[in-house]
Amino acid sequence: MKDWQIKLHTIIFEADTRAGKLFDVVLLWAILISVLLVMGESVKGLRIEYGRFFHIAEWFFTILFTLEYILRLICVHKPIKYIFSFYGIIDLLSIIPTYLALFFIDTRSLRVIRSLRLLRVFRVLKLGRFVKESDLLMEALKNSRYRITVFLFAVLAVTSIMGTVMYLVESPETGFTSIPRSIYWAIVTLTTVGFGDIAPQSDLGQFIASIVMVLGYAIIAIPTGIITGEVIKSTDTSNINTQVCINCQHDKHDTDAKYCKMCGTEL
């Protein structure tokens, strides 16, 4: 690997140097502005009036991201591995749609392809300062995956039973036409979404619905409790370093500690 490749790698993949930081900030703004442009373009009034501007801006950002993608390919050690990594695919998906749009004329396909450009927002998670935080959240979610699964099965079981009960209690005219649709209503209600397209009309139906709602209102505490517990645990350990005092063997020093808080020896 040549010298300029290593230098480029430092700028693009690390955020410790001044050039690296600048690169991150420029990229962050480029991503945000391009996402806002994609959103703005979808507002009909704006598209008609500023269509030409959106077109130019879109190509500007696509070429910018294409250049960045090529630079990344040049300076990574294993380009193939990068291309098929999660972020490599996201990087590719955020530039391809604009090129693809040249070959499609069908409006529906075009709209789907254009909306794919919104995947660019994922690129932000790759930038220096967010990596640590998103890793931390991912860690918390991973640690609580079995508990969350148990919770999801419980929700599924409760909504299945409640939905079936509502199907038997309510008349089909109020929207409870079948068991799956009643289960759908139970999910809408338990999660406190409450569209209101299907709603109980009978007294007994409203009574059962009340139970489902209060249940949903209380059950939401369970995933919150699980994830809060994980976040607190992961935050706790990140503030305490693993250094042990050479004089008194005391550990659990704060990360910013320079001297042992028990005997005053330098760490």
Add this chain to the structure above:
Amino acid sequence: MKDWQIKLHTIIFEADTRAGKLFDVVLLWAILISVLLVMGESVKGLRIEYGRFFHIAEWFFTILFTLEYILRLICVHKPIKYIFSFYGIIDLLSIIPTYLALFFIDTRSLRVIRSLRLLRVFRVLKLGRFVKESDLLMEALKNSRYRITVFLFAVLAVTSIMGTVMYLVESPETGFTSIPRSIYWAIVTLTTVGFGDIAPQSDLGQFIASIVMVLGYAIIAIPTGIITGEVIKSTDTSNINTQVCINCQHDKHDTDAKYCKMCGTEL
């Protein structure tokens, strides 16, 4: 009890051996696929096109689960106790509906019976890795049952009062036709479900509704706080070591404990 019964028991009820783990994984996938099939069958379009496939798959899984049920009966120490235990009933309920469906022709009853097969999802909670997690959640809920009850009574009281106030303030034309229906509306609103089938129209009614909503938005913090507290406490295994007192067999000592807190013996 014979030797092959003990061996079978190890495979079916424990997850420590390789065969036991494999059994658990196979069963997990069988449950998930069969539940998805039950759900898929209820989608009208799929039922018409792939009805024959659903029929065969259903009988395949029912026979599989029946075999498993018989094997469990054979190898447990007290079959009667197992049959009437919570999981024994669930196991039975997840195979019976398919057989029952042979004797019923009435569409409505059939649908209810068929939907009972969804109870199979509960079987997942029995599988090795989920037992510990679901026990932990159950423990957290059990520890906070009095607090949750107090909370539910408070919700009931608030919605009763607010519902009655709305009944007096709003005209019956907007849906507040009776006090119980107004209480139903208050529950719908306080739990932030908000169907919208009943909604205040007068200025004063909307003002009171705003209070109910903000109240509900803040009150949800209470069960969350309670359960989060419990979950954190139960997860906090890092403060309790696994030492057992040699004198009084008491466990659950703090990590920094040097003497048993129950009998004073050195640990």
Add this chain to the structure above:
Amino acid sequence: MKDWQIKLHTIIFEADTRAGKLFDVVLLWAILISVLLVMGESVKGLRIEYGRFFHIAEWFFTILFTLEYILRLICVHKPIKYIFSFYGIIDLLSIIPTYLALFFIDTRSLRVIRSLRLLRVFRVLKLGRFVKESDLLMEALKNSRYRITVFLFAVLAVTSIMGTVMYLVESPETGFTSIPRSIYWAIVTLTTVGFGDIAPQSDLGQFIASIVMVLGYAIIAIPTGIITGEVIKSTDTSNINTQVCINCQHDKHDTDAKYCKMCGTEL
């Protein structure tokens, strides 16, 4: 105060003796059944068919609660203070409506009076085992009252601004007819209730609504964080007693500790 009064006081106001526990359990069931009856009576179908049964049951519970109220008055030290205390008023309000209903014939007033009987649910909070828990929750709420107030003002400010913005953006035809009504919509949306009686139709309106929703979705974390913090703090201290070891001065022993965990001295 005579001897039988003290004995009566122990039974009614304390839950330590067997008689006191029995009294609490009987009262709990009496309250729950009478509340269910009040609810059941309001269901039209049940009222018509079982009207006579509801009438008799209502008078049974009213006389029971009246007797209990008189007994309480007899055995408390300061009857006047009890009458005007929070629970004294609740006790009175849960028996008066039935008597008042004799003098009113107007259906509307009658319904309001009858619904007042639902206030009986508050009586449960007075029973032995719930007192500690409801005190704990009240304590947590009281400790966080300034923070909750700050939060409520912030919600009020955000909804005022967002409501006004929506009034300017959306046309009156979609329901945003005035600023207060738009603020009402903002509260409905921020608290994630979402009735749907007023909903934005324009692209810009839906974009702003999305911001309000995501804001509300994230803001709900604030009261939850505040109250969870308080609940955890109050639970923590209730598990640690205030005893200090006479030998080594170590404190923070668990409530069930009999010997000092640091030196083994009896506490």
Add this chain to the structure above:
Amino acid sequence: MKDWQIKLHTIIFEADTRAGKLFDVVLLWAILISVLLVMGESVKGLRIEYGRFFHIAEWFFTILFTLEYILRLICVHKPIKYIFSFYGIIDLLSIIPTYLALFFIDTRSLRVIRSLRLLRVFRVLKLGRFVKESDLLMEALKNSRYRITVFLFAVLAVTSIMGTVMYLVESPETGFTSIPRSIYWAIVTLTTVGFGDIAPQSDLGQFIASIVMVLGYAIIAIPTGIITGEVIKSTDTSNINTQVCINCQHDKHDTDAKYCKMCGTEL
């Protein structure tokens, strides 16, 4: 700076003296009453009947707040800095609208200007007892800003993808007329708001909607976990003592610290 200015400063900006406390309480009530009056005035029925009263009360409070604004300008050290500070602007915005209303006749502009008076609620956050609490909440939010940003990007990404999927699955007749509108629906659903103006009708659409709802129901746990963690950490003053190192002036030492963790000096 003269003596009476310093005295005035103590009364207006500090809450330690009796006069300062009195000033805070009077101002708190003046703000609350004036905000309630602004709200009350917007209720049509009240405005017509008590219009004259509202008019007089409005001018009373405006003159009161104007006087207070002038007094603040007189006694602060740097008036210019105060005028352009956050609270200086809020103070000005809460008195200007009433004066401006004299020059506008157009009803629409007038209503906007009048509603600006609601910004007065922000003034409460400046009062003694709330400053500490709102600072604490702000601190918690500031500390978790990167994590919250990551969370918001994740929500944005999930809703973009789910919205696009729904656009492809559902027919335009049910309200999913375009991708942005479908993303709007996904946000409405994921945040559990659920207006119901757009709702899936097909079986597959309702199945996907169920996934979005359960996802939203579980995802809400993430910001809650993040902010709860921060609030608990910031409340956890019991672990940090108030000792300041005599050598290096470092504070925030743990309660059990015996030596300064920064320079090793004995505390």
